[in-house]
Amino acid sequence: MKRFGALLALNDLSFQLRRSEILGIAGPNGAGKSTLLNVCGGSLAPTSGEIILEGERVDGLSPYQMCHRGLGRTFQIPQVFASMSVGENIAVGRMFGGGEADATDIVRFLIDACGLAGRRDERAGKVSLMTRKMIMLAAVLATRPKLVFLDEPLAGLNKDEIQVFMDLISRLRDEMDLTFVVVEHKVRALSLLSDRLMVIHFGRRICLDTPEVVVKDSQVVDVYLGTEFDA
Ligand SMILES: Nc1ncnc2c1ncn2[C@@H]1O[C@H](COP(=O)(O)OP(=O)(O)OP(=O)(O)O)[C@@H](O)[C@H]1O
Ligand SMILES: [Mg+2]
Structure with a gap:
């Protein structure tokens, strides 16, 4: 759980990451996606809960310590x-x-x-x-790194660039045996890239499954995708 004052930015949210997978994370603005990466990556301490990396508790470690444990990440604003x-x-x-x-x-x-x-x-x-x-x-x-977090890597890119970027992530996963967590609003692209997709809403996980299942989930369609999304 992560609390900012009265706001519960992450609420009873848990998931397990599989080695060498690409896990996509989507959800409305303010859902808690970046906060989740910040908490898992050591930029923010969780208010409660545990983060376990290869069998060891890592919550409370700094971003630098997380880097030495094999975590790499990019940020929503390109730097x-x-x-x-x-x-x-x-x-x-x-x-x-x-x-x-x-x-x-x-x-x-x-x-x-x-x-x-x-x-x-x-x-x-x-x-x-x-x-x-x-x-x-x-x-x-x-x-x-062994594990890489990407926060909205496709934002601002055109269709061709998105394709190039996605092909590169898949290739790097295969060739460097990396595990990726990709936060992204471009759900169509994300569902093509990801092995599994998690949708969060108001800090809660509302669905975690294969992209085919997630994009048809009635709660996901209701709170996030709306009717215009036909995958
Ligand atoms: N450092 C902070 N202090 C206080 N509130 C914060 C802080 N960081 C995030 N929040 C709040 O927590 C909630 C989740 O924010 P977060 O940035 O994780 O959302 P997001 O899902 O990444 O949204 P977006 O799609 O717009 O990037 C929002 O209500 C936000 O205003
Ligand atoms: Mg964000």
């Missing part, structure tokens, strides 16, 4: 070190994760996988939103 180059941004991620100075292979792999080859020396503050998102993703992956 890069604007005055640094693309390559330097990714190298910062590697250092934050305690990576060795000679870990150039992983950096090269990420630069290629994220479509940043040839752009290593460009200033990160001058690139497009899509490229900024790729830099953030590559920087997070350079910390060598």
Whole structure:
């Protein structure tokens, strides 16, 4: 549970994450999605409840400690070190994760996988939103996480960019054996990407199942998707 004063932002919400899955999380504005990532990622302490990672309690750990336990995350508002180059941004991620100075292979792999080859020396503050998102993703992956949280990674991208980004997440899951938790309002894209989908509303989990089941769930349709969504 997470309480902000009188507001119960997360209320009796529990779920179990499976190794190597892509879990999508959707729900109306203010439902508690970002709060859930913040609480699970160590940015906010839960008011009550437990967070268990590989059999150990991790609630109360700092984001830095969570990073060393294998958690990486991106934020709803894209953030890069604007005055640094693309390559330097990714190298910062590697250092934050305690990576060795000679870990150039992983950096090269990420630069290629994220479509940043040839752009290593460009200033990160001058690139497009899509490229900024790729830099953030590559920087997070350079910390060598096992588990990655993405908060609205597709926001602001066009249809083609969304496809490229989704293909990349699937590929990275397969090739790096990662587990992803993806918060996203674009439910159609999210249901194609995710193995399971969780919908939350007023801080409560209202449905957690395969995307096919979730998008037809009557409560999900009532509170979130409405009638215009036909999957
Ligand atoms: N630090 C905070 N202090 C007080 N209230 C907060 C804080 N962070 C979030 N809230 C409140 O908690 C509720 C959940 O917010 P949260 O940002 O988790 O929603 P969300 O599902 O991510 O929404 P969105 O889709 O708009 O990003 C909202 O009512 C919000 O105003
Ligand atoms: Mg949010």
